Amino acid sequence: MIRFEAASKTYPDGTAAVDALDLVAPSGQITVLVGPSGCGKTTSLRMINRMIDATSGRILLDDQDVAKVEPAELRRGIGYVIQHAGLFPHRTIVDNIASVPVMLGRKKKQARADAMELLERVGLDHKFAHRYPAQLSGGQQQRVGVARAVAADPPVMLMDEPFSAVDPVVREQLQEEFLRLQGELGKTIVFVTHDIDEAIKLGDQVAVLRVGGRLAQMASPAELLSNPVDDFVANFVGRDRGYRALGFEAVGTLPLESEPTVSLASSFDEAAQAAQDGWILVLDEARQPQGWLAVADGPASGSDSINPVNLRRGGTVAAVDGTYRAVLDAALSSPTGRGVVVGRDGTFAGTINATQVVELIESRGVAS
Amino acid sequence: MIIVAADSPASASSSPWHFFGYFMDHRSEDLGWLWTHAWLSVVPVMVGLLIALPLGWLSRRYGWLYPPMMSITGLLYTIPSIALFVLVPPLLGLSSLDPLQVPIALTVYSVALLVRVVADGLASVPDDVNQAATAIGYTRARRLFKVELPVAVPVIAAGLRVATVSNVSMVAIAGTIGMSNLGQLFQIGKDLSTPTAYYPPIVLGIVLCVLLALVLDSIILILTRLATPWRRAVPAR
Numbered sequence: 001m002i003r004f005e006a007a008s009k010t011y012p013d014g015t016a017a018v019d020a021l022d023l024v025a026p027s028g029q030i031t032v033l034v035g036p037s038g039c040g041k042t043t044s045l046r047m048i049n050r051m052i053d054a055t056s057g058r059i060l061l062d063d064q065d066v067a068k069v070e071p072a073e074l075r076r077g078i079g080y081v082i083q084h085a086g087l088f089p090h091r092t093i094v095d096n097i098a099s100v101p102v103m104l105g106r107k108k109k110q111a112r113a114d115a116m117e118l119l120e121r122v123g124l125d126h127k128f129a130h131r132y133p134a135q136l137s138g139g140q141q142q143r144v145g146v147a148r149a150v151a152a153d154p155p156v157m158l159m160d161e162p163f164s165a166v167d168p169v170v171r172e173q174l175q176e177e178f179l180r181l182q183g184e185l186g187k188t189i190v191f192v193t194h195d196i197d198e199a200i201k202l203g204d205q206v207a208v209l210r211v212g213g214r215l216a217q218m219a220s221p222a223e224l225l226s227n228p229v230d231d232f233v234a235n236f237v238g239r240d241r242g243y244r245a246l247g248f249e250a251v252g253t254l255p256l257e258s259e260p261t262v263s264l265a266s267s268f269d270e271a272a273q274a275a276q277d278g279w280i281l282v283l284d285e286a287r288q289p290q291g292w293l294a295v296a297d298g299p300a301s302g303s304d305s306i307n308p309v310n311l312r313r314g315g316t317v318a319a320v321d322g323t324y325r326a327v328l329d330a331a332l333s334s335p336t337g338r339g340v341v342v343g344r345d346g347t348f349a350g351t352i353n354a355t356q357v358v359e360l361i362e363s364r365g366v367a368s
Numbered sequence: 369m370i371i372v373a374a375d376s377p378a379s380a381s382s383s384p385w386h387f388f389g390y391f392m393d394h395r396s397e398d399l400g401w402l403w404t405h406a407w408l409s410v411v412p413v414m415v416g417l418l419i420a421l422p423l424g425w426l427s428r429r430y431g432w433l434y435p436p437m438m439s440i441t442g443l444l445y446t447i448p449s450i451a452l453f454v455l456v457p458p459l460l461g462l463s464s465l466d467p468l469q470v471p472i473a474l475t476v477y478s479v480a481l482l483v484r485v486v487a488d489g490l491a492s493v494p495d496d497v498n499q500a501a502t503a504i505g506y507t508r509a510r511r512l513f514k515v516e517l518p519v520a521v522p523v524i525a526a527g528l529r530v531a532t533v534s535n536v537s538m539v540a541i542a543g544t545i546g547m548s549n550l551g552q553l554f555q556i557g558k559d560l561s562t563p564t565a566y567y568p569p570i571v572l573g574i575v576l577c578v579l580l581a582l583v584l585d586s587i588i589l590i591l592t593r594l595a596t597p598w599r600r601a602v603p604a605r
Binding site: 049051072073074075076077079080082083084085086087088089090091099100103131132134135145148149158 | 496497499500501502503506510518519521596598601602
């Protein structure tokens with residue numbers, strides 16, 4: 001557990017980067033510090049491992065005041081990941097990962113063997129082990145950065161905008177894998193970002209800081225979205241927070257409608273006969289939804305079979321145990337207004353329309 | 369034609385191309401000078417680097433030190449070498465033509481050149497890399513030796529090449545004040561050029577100096593490449 005007790009950082013010219021911060025980052029959880037630039041989030045993070053020393057107040061790491069621990073010693077027990085990974089350009093990937101264990105006196109051979117294992121764990125092929133950082137893409141370097149931070153198995157990890165410098169697709173992958181890895185490792189993590197969506201996605205709890213280094217609100221992501229404490233937090237959290245909050249609640253039992261379906265191999269006439277309101281849902285051999293077919297589009301030219309090109313594949317698919325947000329999105333994105341819902345195995349389960357989902361959401365509100 | 373001249377016993381030819389014949393006639397003396405010349409070129413650079421490392425590190429570590437340090441070392445470098453050779457013995461209480469006179473003066477030049485090189489080399493280490501090293505628990509000393517200096521090797525090595533090659537030419541100047549090295553060849557050429565010009569020793573001096581510079585430069589280049597395999601790694605995409 002990390003506890004800030006009225007921790008402040010004031011620069012000699014009198015400006016306060018962090019102002020009497022009280023905050024607890026519980027063990028085994030991800031605590032995200034988020035806020036606009038100048039809110040002191042990175043300063044707060046660096047006060048934990050003493051890259052910046054607090055000018056007043058205390059920071060306790062498992063009840064030990066960090067100011068009383070020798071900085072290098074303190075940092076060896078804390079994993080640290082920065083924005084551009086900061087890998088050592090002169091060391092191979094495997095030696096980068098083994099840096100801390102080797103420094104702690106582990107045998108080089110053993111440290112390398114452990115590093116190879118970690119490489120796999122962060123989703124990188126063994127072939128990267130003996131390359132140099134310059135030979136890896138930004139996303140791959142960041143995976144190595146995470147592996148290096150956890151190599152000595154520190155109980156605490158500090159992450160300073162680790163996924164901000166990669167493109168959105170890679171960022172999403174890294175976030176997913178980070179959550180998976182955290183599920184396995186259960187570290188106490190303090191994570192800094194300026195991106196509220198990232199904060200809400202990754203945080204077990206989110207601390208919103210305002211400019212001048214004061215804590216505006218500390219809450220779970222769902223609480224933050226449904227109950228922002230003031231205008232600053234509300235604005236920062238964003239306009240569609242009502243909709244996004246639905247992403248944190250799993251639906252109960254869905255009142256699914258049955259829907260006629262045909263397989264890809266069916267003839268067009270079969271499909272046209274089964275259609276409802278001029279639309280028919282097409283499944284593949286494994287009964288997984290492929291897309292909607294409009295009868296008006298007609299058969300494939302020169303045959304009587306379904307033309308796969310005409311399938312509307314744009315609708316999202318929700319799982320029966322998904323969130324309100326996923327189910328509502330399936331309904332809204334479907335060309336027929338009927339949202340496609342699948343079972344856990346991905347096979348078609350039924351449909352539901354937006355009105356029904358909204359009713360569910362409203363009745364949930366009444367019930368609670 | 370050169371070979372013919374070299375084989376001919378008429379080594380009194382004053383053609384500039386006769387330098388090889390001149391070399392064959394004075395082989396042991398010339399090789400001795402070449403050897404001393406090589407040592408005098410290399411050792412001051414090594415000693416200079418050892419002195420420049422802490423000075424360069426200091427001027428990087430304490431930012432206010434950088435501008436005066438660069439001014440002083442820059443000024444040192446502008447002192448004409450012949451003047452410095454002559455000044456060293458009285459300043460340090462050595463006798464004239466003391467064997468340490470030239471190496472000390474050359475070390476001063478090497479330091480002057482290398483302090484900036486070391487400071488700039490350390491500055492070439494990316495900020496992310498330094499921060500990451502600190503954040504994962506490197507002490508300042510460990511970071512310097514295990515991260516900063518290795519990453520600065522390409523910049524420092526480039527400076528070593530300049531310092532070594534320029535030393536080769538400055539050692540020759542020391543020869544003209546009587547130290548025994550390849551510079552002697554220029555003095556001999558001058559002495560033998562009365563009443564008519566006699567070029568072979570002068571050309572030989574130039575050729576041997578250039579060859580020596582090329583060899584020393586290549587050695588540093590090869591060592592640098594061996595020490596920095598990461599520099600040749602092909603970037604992603």
